[in-house]
Amino acid sequence: KNQIEAVVNAVPTTMEYINFGKCDNIEVVVSNNTAAPIGGGFSQTVYNNATLFLPNGGEESYKSDDYWKHFSHIENAPFIATESLIFEDDEIMRGINENKTLMPIINPEDASIKTFKWSSSAPSIIAVSEDGSISSNTREGDAIITASTCDGTGISASVKVVVQKGAGV
Numbered sequence: 001k002n003q004i005e006a007v008v009n010a011v012p013t014t015m016e017y018i019n020f021g022k023c024d025n026i027e028v029v030v031s032n033n034t035a036a037p038i039g040g041g042f043s044q045t046v047y048n049n050a051t052l053f054l055p056n057g058g059e060e061s062y063k064s065d066d067y068w069k070h071f072s073h074i075e076n077a078p079f080i081a082t083e084s085l086i087f088e089d090d091e092i093m094r095g096i097n098e099n100k101t102l103m104p105i106i107n108p109e110d111a112s113i114k115t116f117k118w119s120s121s122a123p124s125i126i127a128v129s130e131d132g133s134i135s136s137n138t139r140e141g142d143a144i145i146t147a148s149t150c151d152g153t154g155i156s157a158s159v160k161v162v163v164q165k166g167a168g169v
Contacts, residue, residue, distance in 0.1 A: 026050050028113065028152045029071070030079045034058035040067025048072050051113060053079040080112045082149045087159040093167040094126075094136045102132040104147045104157045113151035120145055126161045136163040 024045040047070040055078035062068040118128040122143035148156040
């Protein structure tokens with residue numbers, strides 16, 4: 001059958017290619033083959049959003065294959081996973097109606113994917129955008145802002161943001 005060895009959430013497993021077409025949440029695909037494997041069938045969302053890493057080369061083979069050529073992002077390089085993620089401070093004070101861009105510290109510095117998914121525990125107090133920009137609103141309070149890696153490692157870091165009237169003055 002059309003089986004492939006894969007690592008899913010850090011657990012080695014064997015599955016059929018067809019299973020990949022049912023998952024839109026794949027962020028990283030690493031192929032150690034220099035020639036494109038037979039088959040594929042990822043969803044269009046994966047082809048558009050995931051990065052295909054080719055640590056042993058073979059980019060031309062993948063770009064000319066009927067399945068693999070659909071990846072928008074192909075890197076002829078090894079995949080370097082994030083090992084840790086931290087914020088410089090545990091807590092940040094902001095005034096009402098203030099903005100600031102947060103940037104967590106990623107280790108190793110040469111990690112392959114340095115983008116994050118952002119969330120706020122209280123968006124009505126502190127909103128966070130896709131690029132890590134936080135905006136305090138007109139209310140005092142606090143929120144936990146979390147940055148999660150987009151490289152499939154599942155690593156995240158959080159920082160508490162406290163909004164107080166006059167804190168930014």
